Amino acid sequence: MRSATSRSLAPVAALALCAALLAPATRAQAAAPMKIGIVGAGRIGGTLATLWVKAGHEVLVSSRHPEKLQPLCRELGPRCRVGTPAEAAAFGEAVLLSVPYGATPQVGKELEKAWAGKVVLDTGNPYPERDGEMAERDRQRGTGAASAEYLPGVRLVRAFNAISWKSLGSESNRAGEKVGIPIAGDDAGALEVASRLVKDAGFDPVVVGPLARARLFDWGTPVYVRLLTARELREKLGIPAPPPGDR
Numbered sequence: 001m002r003s004a005t006s007r008s009l010a011p012v013a014a015l016a017l018c019a020a021l022l023a024p025a026t027r028a029q030a031a032a033p034m035k036i037g038i039v040g041a042g043r044i045g046g047t048l049a050t051l052w053v054k055a056g057h058e059v060l061v062s063s064r065h066p067e068k069l070q071p072l073c074r075e076l077g078p079r080c081r082v083g084t085p086a087e088a089a090a091f092g093e094a095v096l097l098s099v100p101y102g103a104t105p106q107v108g109k110e111l112e113k114a115w116a117g118k119v120v121l122d123t124g125n126p127y128p129e130r131d132g133e134m135a136e137r138d139r140q141r142g143t144g145a146a147s148a149e150y151l152p153g154v155r156l157v158r159a160f161n162a163i164s165w166k167s168l169g170s171e172s173n174r175a176g177e178k179v180g181i182p183i184a185g186d187d188a189g190a191l192e193v194a195s196r197l198v199k200d201a202g203f204d205p206v207v208v209g210p211l212a213r214a215r216l217f218d219w220g221t222p223v224y225v226r227l228l229t230a231r232e233l234r235e236k237l238g239i240p241a242p243p244p245g246d247r
């Protein structure tokens with residue numbers, strides 16, 4: 001015969017068992033791995049590919065010479081594959097674009113059909129010494145406007161442009177308050193996807209607003225490559241803190 005104590009604990013134990021059985025499914029649903037195409041798997045693209053594979057995502061890293069990415073992919077294991085930029089654009093539910101800014105107009109034309117309607121995270125920064133005259137012009141008008149012109153038909157988010165590739169590697173999931181990553185875009189759903197990918201890379205997303213506001217974290221601004229926390233970024237950019245549940 002069961003004791004009064006074990007009888008009174010039974011419903012609690014049953015609830016705990018239910019919770020234990022349900023929890024992994026709920027977690028898995030909330031965090032289903034994504035397929036991410038990486039166009040430009042250099043310093044930034046290669047580092048983010050590594051962080052996202054560690055977070056459980058599948059990546060297709062691409063190059064105009066795919067064979068040179070085989071060693072990286074071997075190291076990353078079965079969740080990594082190698083291909084061409086067009087294959088990365090077709091593979092990804094979201095695509096990271098991380099090429100020298102001067103190549104953005106050409107890549108935008110080449111991949112227009114392959115990534116139409118997809119979330120594209122653009123890390124590019126215009127540097128006149130590398131990218132020529134267009135970089136001067138695009139610094140003036142801001143990268144939100146410039147990239148939107150070069151990348152028609154995608155759900156564009158400016159992201160990961162205001163942190164150095166070395167800090168991406170070293171500060172991911174650091175102890176204490178994480179480093180904040182400013183992002184901007186015109187599409188709310190795309191900003192949600194980008195926020196998740198920022199978190200999965202080990203950082204805190206800060207939505208700065210529509211693409212027009214991406215210029216607030218372009219090269220030369222007070223928040224560019226300063227390793228600010230999300231709280232500090234919001235203070236500097238005058239963005240109200242999100243409700244407690246969203247932090």
Ligand SMILES: NC(=O)c1ccc[n+]([C@@H]2O[C@H](COP(=O)([O-])OP(=O)(O)OC[C@H]3O[C@@H](n4cnc5c(N)ncnc54)[C@H](OP(=O)(O)O)[C@@H]3O)[C@@H](O)[C@H]2O)c1
Pocket residue numbers: 039040041042043044045062063064065085098099100101103106107123124125126127160161162163164165166
């Ligand atoms: N380095 C940083 O700390 C940092 C920080 C924030 C933002 N950014 C910006 O992010 C972008 C990438 O920077 P990165 O330092 O990662 O550059 P990177 O190491 O030079 O890598 C760029 C990649 O772009 C690819 N690429 C170049 N031209 C291309 C084209 N026409 N079509 C397709 N792919 C092309 C190259 O791949 P293949 O030659 O193999 O095809 C290369 O692996 C730049 O705009 C940069 O300003 C850099």
